[in-house]
Amino acid sequence: MSYILNIETATKNCSVSIAKDGETIACNEIADEGYSHAEKLHVFIEEVIASAGITVQDLAAVAVSQGPGSYTGLRIGVSAAKGLCFALDIPLIAVDTLKTLASQANVSSGKIIPMLDARRMEVYSEVFNANLETERSIKAEIIDENSFSEYTETVYFVGDCAEKSKPVLTASNFVFLEEIKYPSAKAMSKISYDKYQKSDTVDVAYFEPYYLKDFMIIPPSKKQ
Known part of the structure; x- marks a missing residue:
């Protein structure tokens, strides 16, 4: 029996789930135009763990959305995931944000x-x-x-x-499919469990989000 905490913060959706053997058993999320990830993420983590009826010591791994996506959102999610993995000495799993979105x-x-x-x-x-x-x-x-x-x-x-x-x-x-707008931690459950079974994890100390690019520079047009 393996419990995995899934964290998705790459977009406006701050989303956290607990999965048991690849099946989501608890999830909390909010898509906030104001990007409230810093305020909501740790509260959501505590809430889904309590809702699942487990403690952090029961976690087998933490999975985090690796990007691409919001620079700030990814940093917040990855920092929280790393902190938990360090404290609990459990593996970190990186999940492709766009695959999570596609899986929906x-x-x-x-x-x-x-x-x-x-x-x-x-x-x-x-x-x-x-x-x-x-x-x-x-x-x-x-x-x-x-x-x-x-x-x-x-x-x-x-x-x-x-x-x-x-x-x-x-x-x-x-x-x-306009109803599928943001990736959700609910959709990470099967993906992260498959990776966990294959020991497809990343180095907690050195892992960085996949930003792809921070912004695009468009050169000014030349005057005629």
Whole structure:
């Protein structure tokens, strides 16, 4: 019996769950426009542990969202996860934020493309098949009318980019699952447990979040 604490703070959603052998048994989360992660995260950790009827000493590992995403959000989540792992002498598991987001789409075929906002028309994206196998690695890219045109089967988009992407991504095989906006710690449970069983962990001392890039610099236009 393995209890894993899952922490997801890469976006506006501050999300924490407890999983037992890969099944979520307690979760607390809030998507706050004001990014209240610093105030909410440790409270949520205490609450889900109590709700699961366990203590921190029962934890087998801590899993944390590794990014890409908000610089501040990722730092807060990773710092909390490292602190617990150091104190309890348990392993740290890093989970791809975009895979967590993609896993929330319940589809049996086609491609799943999770996208997170990276300012202006830029997004962080990754491409998965319906079995959550990576078909194209993470990129920071500017969305235009030609983006993802190489995919002819149904493409399901998830994430917080629907508002700015839908007017541009208009192909008939593109479907926006707008109800799936942010990654959730609930969706981390199976992923983190699979990693735990394979001893796929990271070095607690040296692990850093995967920021991909902090911001995009756009050079000023030259005067004619």
